[in-house]
Amino acid sequence: MSFLQNIKNRLANNHIRNKQKKNPRIKEFHNLESAKSIGILFDTLDDKNHSIAKKFSEDLLQKGYKVQTVGWINADELPDFGVAQKILFYTNKDVKWNGEPISEELAEFVTKKFDLLFIFTESDHLSIKYLTQLSNASCKVGSLADNCEHLDLMIDQGKNKSLANLISESLKYLAIIKK
Template sequence: MILKGFKEKSIKKQLNLILKSPNTSFKETPIENMGIIFNADETIDFEGLKSLSNVIGVKPNKLKVIAFTPQKKDMTYSWDTCFNPKDFSWNGKVINSELQTFIDTDFDILISFYKQDILELRYITAASKAKFKVGVYLQDERLNDLIIKTNLNQLESFKTELYKYLKVLNKITHD
């Protein structure tokens, strides 16, 4: 119980440090690779999420998807990696190498598709080295560069709006 408190406090401290430093990496370069992070308890349309890469023009081998679940990892999922709170040490450090690799990947765009206020999801979004971050999470506007206000079950609406904004920002070169 004490370690859980240390863990939560450490993650919050690291999250706030990351969010205090401004993101100045925006460039008008086209999107070639993409990461998606989502909450498995909120989203059931995994194939729909993967289809976001088609809208943006990202090839399937340039797409990396991870999911968060408070459950143990014994379940088999069809996405790339699944993580849970146990993938963080008592001092808030990521101890899952696949999760750390996701964080360190220099994505052209990161889609954060979750609405629940879960500390680990917020931390992964903030710590990601992605150049441009898009999400639907509204409670902390510092996490994402672009927030598309939509419900999670309105994926088609999210796709349409995402395409529209990325086209305006010269992030998509195809039609």
């Protein structure tokens, strides 16, 4: 990482920490029985992630949950699949240099009080850090990784680090755990 990128990351991390101190979230564990609203954050770094996250979101909607899905595209423009869907896609142009959202919809995603927030990415992009660490969700679920201190339930996937496996394992543990 370059010297300037290190400075940028440090400044952004300080900005995130200061915002967390000013607006601490209230943690409350939820399982699939107690959750009513669910947020999903994923990346499109793997081409399959989009279709898997879309299907998972649709399955949750059919079961009666209120679901909002956000997908990050590591580009400056939305590809064709990012237009006219129920998924809110954002690109690098939709966030400031420190990861803070420019779009109102993305800013609302951070402040929305989800019962469960599924974080289906291990990316260390500043926008992902911003959205996951400052999210007002009661319970955050994601993959066990180096940068997962903001998660409330960490899923160890072992060697099978696919999105489909992460979803399957998350649902398995959320069904087992009683509130």
